[in-house]
Amino acid sequence: MSTTVFRMIRSNKKLLEGLPDAPGVYLFYGGQSELLYVGKSIGIRTRVRSHFSSPEERWLCRQVRRIEVQETAGELGALLLESRLIKELRPMFNVAARHRRRIILARRAEDSRGYATIELEAVDYLDINDASPILAIFKHKTQAKEYLANIAKTHRLCPKLLRIENATRHCFSYHLGQCDGACMGEDDPIRYNARLDAAFEARRIKAWPYDGGLVVEEQSERGPKREIFLIDNWCLLASFTSTEEGFERHLRGNHRFDYDSYKILYSYLLDERNHARVRVVARDDFEAMMQAGPREAIEPIPAPRLLSTGSSS
Structure with a gap:
């Protein structure tokens, strides 16, 4: 894929007008050729212009001395290319993505009484063929614990079994009447496990729905x-x-x-x-x-419909 370079000149207007209003990825570089920011859009010129006209982003745009553009055929290519470049190049101001190097897996296990428990594990990557016992993926441990605390309330799950509360006997939620007593063996394990599985349904990795x-x-x-x-x-x-x-x-x-x-x-x-x-x-x-590689055009063949069962975020 070719890369087009635009250098800052006195007039930002001239620079911005030279950008293509096409799908793709744009890269902002500073005066020492340091990579400041990577973004994507279905209309690069319009999106970059919005950066330069935003008071909240003026601090970033003042540092830009060079813009590189990589055009794509459409939005999917722009999304995938941006994701890859941020991971590989780690731009200074893509803060959230730059610091996200590992993912947190929520794995399902069971204790000796048959109650489902949760184990959080930080990994560099996931083998998709080993995803069956994984209930959810999180960007970081804080996000995981916040989600577990929320479903403990909404689905009356035990914080002790979710591993977000250390307790020798019952959890504090049991004392408050917010836990049905799984930590004490009072909740039925089958009903408890069904509630836990339902709580994670929206975040579960969807099975590949295609035969090929x-x-x-x-x-x-x-x-x-x-x-x-x-x-x-x-x-x-x-x-x-x-x-x-x-x-x-x-x-x-x-x-x-x-x-x-x-x-x-x-x-x-x-x-x-x-x-x-x-x-x-x-x-x-x-x-x-x-x-x-592909040798000819692809004839449009509708894919099987994906059914939404909740958020994939």
């Missing part, structure tokens, strides 16, 4: 540019961008589960307007495309 891999094509509205993404089991395995000679490999993926990419892909596939761009491919053909 997915090929997703985006076509630029501004010209002949096309991008093709190969996706399987929520993992971006490869992508290709069109050239005059055919296609060249662009974003390289792997079989590691990336939570940010999962949320991007789930939201994209949930939107039925995108289904005309999606093709389900048998895994043998999918593996061949992985090796050789």
Whole structure:
């Protein structure tokens, strides 16, 4: 993918007018070539202009001396490229993403009495094939504990069994009448476990709903540019961008589960307007495309409908 560089001149207006109003990613650099910020938009020029006209972002824009732009064919390519660049380049002012290097897994276990318990584990990445006992993924431990505290109240779950309260006998919520006594063996384990599973349903990783891999094509509205993404089991395995000679490999993926990419892909596939761009491919053909790349245009084949069972955030 080509990168276009725009250097700051006296007039910001001239710089901004030169930016393409197309989908893609933009990178702000400072005077020492330090990367300040990475963003994405379906209209780069309009989005960058909003940065420079915002009083809240004036402190950032004063430091910008160079802008790089990487155009994509559509929104999906921009979302995936931004996510990858932030992780790889760690810009100074993408604060939340820059500091998010590990994810927190909430794993389900059971104690000797048959009550479900929760174990939090920090990992660098997740093997999606090992996701069955995982109830939820969180960005950090604080978010996980806040969620556990909330479902303890809304689903009358035991904070002691959720591992957010240390207690030798009963939890404090039992004393207040807010826990039905799982910590004391008074709550029925089957009913308790059903409430716990229901509490996590909205955050559970959705099962891959396709019998094969997915090929997703985006076509630029501004010209002949096309991008093709190969996706399987929520993992971006490869992508290709069109050239005059055919296609060249662009974003390289792997079989590691990336939570940010999962949320991007789930939201994209949930939107039925995108289904005309999606093709389900048998895994043998999918593996061949992985090796050789796409050879021809993708015929629109509607993908199976994804049913929303709650937030994927």
